[in-house]
Amino acid sequence: MKYKKTAPIGVFDSGVGGLTVAREIMRNLPHEKIVYFGDTARVPYGSKSKETILRYSRQIVRFLQTQEVKAIVVACNTASALALETISEEIDIPIIGVVKPGAKVAAQTTRNKKIGLIGTRATVKSDLYRKTIQAENPEIEVIGQPCPLFVPLVEEGWLKDSVTIEVAKRYLAPLLEKDIDTLILGCTHYPLLRSTLKTLVGDGVTLVNPAYETAKELQRLLKEQGMENEIHTDEEFPYRFFVSDEEECFQEFANSILPYNVKRTEQINIEEF
Amino acid sequence: MKYKKTAPIGVFDSGVGGLTVAREIMRNLPHEKIVYFGDTARVPYGSKSKETILRYSRQIVRFLQTQEVKAIVVACNTASALALETISEEIDIPIIGVVKPGAKVAAQTTRNKKIGLIGTRATVKSDLYRKTIQAENPEIEVIGQPCPLFVPLVEEGWLKDSVTIEVAKRYLAPLLEKDIDTLILGCTHYPLLRSTLKTLVGDGVTLVNPAYETAKELQRLLKEQGMENEIHTDEEFPYRFFVSDEEECFQEFANSILPYNVKRTEQINIEEF
Numbered sequence: 001m002k003y004k005k006t007a008p009i010g011v012f013d014s015g016v017g018g019l020t021v022a023r024e025i026m027r028n029l030p031h032e033k034i035v036y037f038g039d040t041a042r043v044p045y046g047s048k049s050k051e052t053i054l055r056y057s058r059q060i061v062r063f064l065q066t067q068e069v070k071a072i073v074v075a076c077n078t079a080s081a082l083a084l085e086t087i088s089e090e091i092d093i094p095i096i097g098v099v100k101p102g103a104k105v106a107a108q109t110t111r112n113k114k115i116g117l118i119g120t121r122a123t124v125k126s127d128l129y130r131k132t133i134q135a136e137n138p139e140i141e142v143i144g145q146p147c148p149l150f151v152p153l154v155e156e157g158w159l160k161d162s163v164t165i166e167v168a169k170r171y172l173a174p175l176l177e178k179d180i181d182t183l184i185l186g187c188t189h190y191p192l193l194r195s196t197l198k199t200l201v202g203d204g205v206t207l208v209n210p211a212y213e214t215a216k217e218l219q220r221l222l223k224e225q226g227m228e229n230e231i232h233t234d235e236e237f238p239y240r241f242f243v244s245d246e247e248e249c250f251q252e253f254a255n256s257i258l259p260y261n262v263k264r265t266e267q268i269n270i271e272e273f
Numbered sequence: 274m275k276y277k278k279t280a281p282i283g284v285f286d287s288g289v290g291g292l293t294v295a296r297e298i299m300r301n302l303p304h305e306k307i308v309y310f311g312d313t314a315r316v317p318y319g320s321k322s323k324e325t326i327l328r329y330s331r332q333i334v335r336f337l338q339t340q341e342v343k344a345i346v347v348a349c350n351t352a353s354a355l356a357l358e359t360i361s362e363e364i365d366i367p368i369i370g371v372v373k374p375g376a377k378v379a380a381q382t383t384r385n386k387k388i389g390l391i392g393t394r395a396t397v398k399s400d401l402y403r404k405t406i407q408a409e410n411p412e413i414e415v416i417g418q419p420c421p422l423f424v425p426l427v428e429e430g431w432l433k434d435s436v437t438i439e440v441a442k443r444y445l446a447p448l449l450e451k452d453i454d455t456l457i458l459g460c461t462h463y464p465l466l467r468s469t470l471k472t473l474v475g476d477g478v479t480l481v482n483p484a485y486e487t488a489k490e491l492q493r494l495l496k497e498q499g500m501e502n503e504i505h506t507d508e509e510f511p512y513r514f515f516v517s518d519e520e521e522c523f524q525e526f527a528n529s530i531l532p533y534n535v536k537r538t539e540q541i542n543i544e545e546f
Contacts, residue, residue: 042315047316049518148425246321
């Protein structure tokens with residue numbers, strides 16, 4: 001085994017959104033240490049090309065490897081959809097994304113075989129959710145809907161605002177018309193809109209949160225490979241946070257959503273990796 | 274003189290927004306050639322730190338200098354507010370931004386000495402508009418309002434949409450309550466919302482478009498320094514476009530707003546400059 005069981009898990013995202021994945025890992029794998037990287041100097045990824053996302057993701061993976069992580073979680077739907085497959089062939093530690101765990105659970109959840117997918121333009125366009133779902137069951141139809149306004153609305157803090165409800169109604173209408181019974185929250189910011197979206201889609205539609213499913217997948221993977229950290233850490237900082245832009249804004253957002261008080265975030269120049 | 278009069282003008286922005294400035298240069302200085310750079314791989318700048326904006330702007334200026342431009346226009350309010358002053362001391366060709374020309378005209382326009390400023394968080398926070406306006410007349414009050422949802426709304430194409438009107442009403446309310454008579458469109462995307470904003474603020478408020486004022490300032494500067502291109506170019510491509518991410522999306526947007534058919538855009542790796 002290359003790394004110790006006590007080594008941290010590397011988690012990265014284009015910015016703050018991946019904190020919803022880190023949050024699920026903290027809740028479900030409380031013994032694991034985390035090194036989180038948010039690419040706040042180049043956020044967002046959702047409107048950028050595959051080639052650019054791959055270049056950025058490789059730089060981040062190189063940085064995380066300097067932190068001697070034992071596994072990496074790509075906590076960004078766009079990077080999971082566009083860069084994960086290539087990178088997993090280039091490194092020798094386990095790496096998982098948020099797309100496949102979410103897609104698999106959605107495939108198991110739907111009864112009428114109609115799944116809605118909301119996410120960034122890049123995630124929806126990449127088609128990885130559809131391919132993964134149809135590998136489970138080729139009869140399932142996946143209806144994708146890019147929702148480019150959701151991230152800025154979340155970052156504005158308008159989680160239950162009338163504007164957000166109106167925008168969500170408009171984005172969800174084509175999905176509801178197609179009679180979906182399962183909706184994948186295909187962007188890490190979207191779990192923060194969960195209650196607004198739930199009200200709009202009603203009880204007939206099950207929401208799938210890939211962040212939660214990814215934490216469960218990570219747990220299975222670590223167990224399978226005998227890499228779980230069995231010792232409860234008494235380190236003062238079991239969770240370390242790095243960003244590519246200023247620490248300040250990140251830390252504020254982090255503290256508003258994590259079950260952990262982030263006291264320190266470090267800025268690094270990711271272009272050097 | 275370092276460069277020929279026939280050399281192009283370098284124009285840069287974080288993405289597509291600066292095309293509203295390029296458009297004004299094309300209209301008002303039809304003899305000038307342009308090299309445009311849009312940093313689409315790292316867009317937007319408005320939520321990022323001064324240090325990051327400065328690093329990015331320096332890379333772009335280095336790239337533009339390889340294109341032997343005779344002058345540079347920083348067609349991005351955020352970069353104008355955060356990076357221009359430093360960079361102008363580091364290079365030996367004229368460089369102007371969009372903030373000062375817009376601020377000066379706003380100071381000359383207001384009668385009741387109350388100016389509203391809308392822009393990104395970084396632009397409003399930078400305080401350069403207020404400082405420039407108060408250097409003209411210290412009695413003028415400048416009321417700033419960040420509008421982080423406007424850029425994604427413009428990019429979604431919802432220019433006159435009910436959602437955009439509702440968001441605009443909310444952002445403008447504190448400015449109208451303060452009885453402003455002049456409103457600076459302090460982000461290069463905002464001229465595309467001009468008619469929506471004009472309807473909401475009414476005839477009592479004059480809109481100032483820094484893109485137009487910047488083209489006029491450039492004209493004065495070139496004339497003053499004897500650097501105007503007097504020969505009408507018959508080059509096939511008087512306007513050249515470069516981006517840091519894929520060409521496709523950029524070109525579509527460019528063709529929707531420019532009085533010129535953009536046939537080719539080149540992608541470069543800006544991190545190498």
